[in-house]
Amino acid sequence: MKSGSNLEKVLTSGQFAVTAECGPPKGTSAEVVKRKGEMLKSCCDALNVTDNQTAIVRMSSISGCVLLKGLGVDPVMQMVVRDRNRIAIQSDILGAVALGIRNMLCLSGDHQKFGNHPSAKGVYDIDSIQLIQIVKRMRDEKKFLNGEDISGEVPLFIGAAANPFADPFEFRVRRLAKKIKAGVDFIQTQAIFDVERFSRWMAMARDEGLHEKAYILAGVIPIKSAGMARYMASNVAGITVPKEIVSRMAGAKDAKEEGIKIALEIIEQVRAIKGVHGVHIMAVAWEDIVPVIVERAGLMPRPRL
Amino acid sequence: MIVAERKPIKEIISMINGLRKILVLGCKGCVTVCSAGGEREVEILATIIRMDRKKKGEPVEVMERTLVRQCDPEYLDLLSDSIGQFDAVLSMACGVGVNFLADRYPKTVALPALNTKFYGVAEEQGVWSERCAGCGDCILNLTGGLCPVARCSKGLFNGPCGGSVNGKCEISPDIPCVWQLIYDRLKGLNQLDKLDEVLPVKDWGVSPHGGPRKIVREDLKI
Amino acid sequence: MSGTFKPDVTAFCCRYAVYNFAEDPGGLAEAGFPEGVKVEQVSCSGRVDVVRLLKALEAGADGVYVVGCEEEKCHNVAGSQRAKKRAEYIKDVLLQLGMEPERIEMFFMSRGDEARFIEMAREMIGKVKALGPSPLRGK
Structure with missing residues (x-):
């Protein structure tokens, strides 16, 4: 065991994993995090806490993770390189481990221009792949980036994102390979709507044997309304929403039910793809639907390891 | 080259508010090539300043001069005899020029007329973009x-x-x-x-x- | 006030466009060209640079305009398009100085169209009359 986290246990035991996302509040309420944690704890193996997602200031990922940990949830600390340099990153990692966090997702982060402080100075001292390397070295060699020794263990299960829907498509698998080479243990992909493109990407990954070197969790976003489908189709860089999904949502009598059905279909399809080890459900502002989806997808109960 | 762009006129005007004798100082280096602070732009800015003061009925004396470079002591030193007479020098060089002016003339008020943007190329007439950091x-x-x-x-x-x-x-x-x-x-x-x-x-x-x-x-x- | 205000307008005109009538101020006036417009002929409207336009305004002109060939048919290909951009640039300068951007205009005309030339002058005089004297006048 690299970290002993619940997520690592589920994945290494060969079971199909379920993770979900918990966005911390734009405020100080621990209750908000706890409420989401209580709602999601029985239906997922680990819960990601986003790190100032879309560059909007929210409660820190690390504190959200600690709150979840207190409920018995296995948290995944997301960390973007947008806001911290190598000094702050390594320091936060030490603190996170001390506080019992065992999973970490290494990300570039949405550019600050998208957020609510668009004139902020972006840090980008290192990039997300270099971050993976740093965490791996901290864990496996107990050394900081500069080669100095770390006192104590750094048991972290290292994750990263992958986006099969960004360009250049042919490079996307090479980039995945780079992340694996850098030392990633698990991958959570961008939300999948175009299953055909995702399965082509997976086939290319399998050709390189990458599905055996890291656990790939397929990203799923349940769509709540036709407006949301249209918005994501046209406004979110790196997400592809096929026309038929937009029109299905637009034509549905019960849009929410249709959104659930689409999510369930996608889960069923990606489960059938060789090398997919789980799903990562990102129900932005619709967290209460996650237990329903996991239940209806036949993924309950979650393993107790 | 270093690519720069003139500050908004309002900002420049408020910077020189109340000053009576101003030298608008251009540079024949990069900022001439990118049409931000050469001889021509000096004349334009000096005229605009005079127009503003005329409108407000506030007297001003605006002198115009453009050096070969403002980042080289050889050329900046050419100002040593005359610079004492100005309330301020409004430099149309990049930030390097403004700094060097301030470095060399401790008693001179050195003001920037440009925003220095980046090291870039002229993609086409009137379009510049960044290439080096x-x-x-x-x-x-x-x-x-x-x-x-x-x-x-x-x-x-x-x-x-x-x-x-x-x-x-x-x-x-x-x-x-x-x-x-x-x-x-x-x-x-x-x-x-x-x-x-x-x-x-x-x-x-x-x-x-x-x-x-x-x-x-x-x-x-x- | 408008009764006593005599506008002072400078027009920079493309020699090529106005070749057949501009040399005869008497004839122009007879044809209805308004008082108060000083015509300066230039080899091409594209030759009138920003400084020249600004200097005319600085000198106290109530209005300044440039007359060039039709945009797509400039004798010098793009001269009048350049002139138009300069006029726009100066409109922005005037705005920032708290002056009316209408004090500068760009006009286009077909070669030799005297009637249009007179119409533009009247239009500009009308605009300037509405604006009143330039705040830089006589200072």
Whole structure:
């Protein structure tokens, strides 16, 4: 065991994993995090806490993770390189481990221009792949980036994102390979709507044997309304929403039910793809639907390891 | 070249508020080439200042002069006899010129008329864009000659990130994704394998983050 | 006030466009060209640079305009298009100085169209009358 986290246990035991996302509040309420944690704890193996997602200031990922940990949830600390340099990153990692966090997702982060402080100075001292390397070295060699020794263990299960829907498509698998080479243990992909493109990407990954070197969790976003489908189709860089999904949502009598059905279909399809080890459900502002989806997808109960 | 752009007139005007005798000082270097602070722009700005004061009924004397360069003592020293008579010098050089003016003339009020933007190219008449960030440790040999430090919005060394779509950066459809350009170029050069290497973390100690930089060439010093 | 205000307008005109009538101020006036417009002929409207336009305004002109060939048919290809951009640039300068951008205009005309030339002058005089004297006048 690299970290002993619940997520690592589920994945290494060969079971199909379920993770979900918990966005911390734009405020100080621990209750908000706890409420989401209580709602999601029985239906997922680990819960990601986003790190100032879309560059909007929210409660820190690390504190959200600690709150979840207190409920018995296995948290995944997301960390973007947008806001911290190598000094702050390594320091936060030490603190996170001390506080019992065992999973970490290494990300570039949405550019600050998208957020609510668009004139902020972006840090980008290192990039997300270099971050993976740093965490791996901290864990496996107990050394900081500069080669100095770390006192104590750094048991972290290292994750990263992958986006099969960004360009250049042919490079996307090479980039995945780079992340694996850098030392990633698990991958959570961008939300999948175009299953055909995702399965082509997976086939290319399998050709390189990458599905055996890291656990790939397929990203799923349940769509709540036709407006949301249209918005994501046209406004979110790196997400592809096929026309038929937009029109299905637009034509549905019960849009929410249709959104659930689409999510369930996608889960069923990606489960059938060789090398997919789980799903990562990102129900932005619709967290209460996650237990329903996991239940209806036949993924309950979650393993107790 | 260093590419600059004139500050908004209102900002310049408020900067010189109340001053009676002003030297608008151009530079024949980069800012002439990018039409921001050469002889012509000096004349335009001086005229605008006079118009403003005339409108307000506030007297002003605006002198115009353009040096070969403001980043070289040889030319800045040409001002030594006359500079004492001005309430302020409004420099139309890049920030380097303003600094050097301030360095050399401790009693002179040195004001910037331009916003210094970047090291860039003239893409076409009237269009300039950034190419270099002056990071102090060039890696262009690793990236097909195209710079991710200057041209990737996140300065990624192992991009492109997940926001690269149709060759464009996630932050704006007007910004090309330099990692797409790097990919295309290396593919054309049959060097895609270069992208399989994870580029190591960068030494920012030789960039502006490492403190003000200086080069001393003993072989050239007198 | 408008009764006593005599506008002082400077027009920079493309010699090529006005070749057949501009040399005869008497004839122009007879044809209805308004008082108060000083015509300066230039080899091409594209030759009138920003400084020259600004200087005319600085000198106290109530209005300044440039007359060039039809945009797509400039005798010097793009001269009048350049002139138009300069006029726009100066409109922005005037705005920033708290002056009315209408004090500068760009007009286009077909070669030799005297009637149009007179119409533009009247239009500009009308605009300037509405604006009143330039705040830089006589200072």
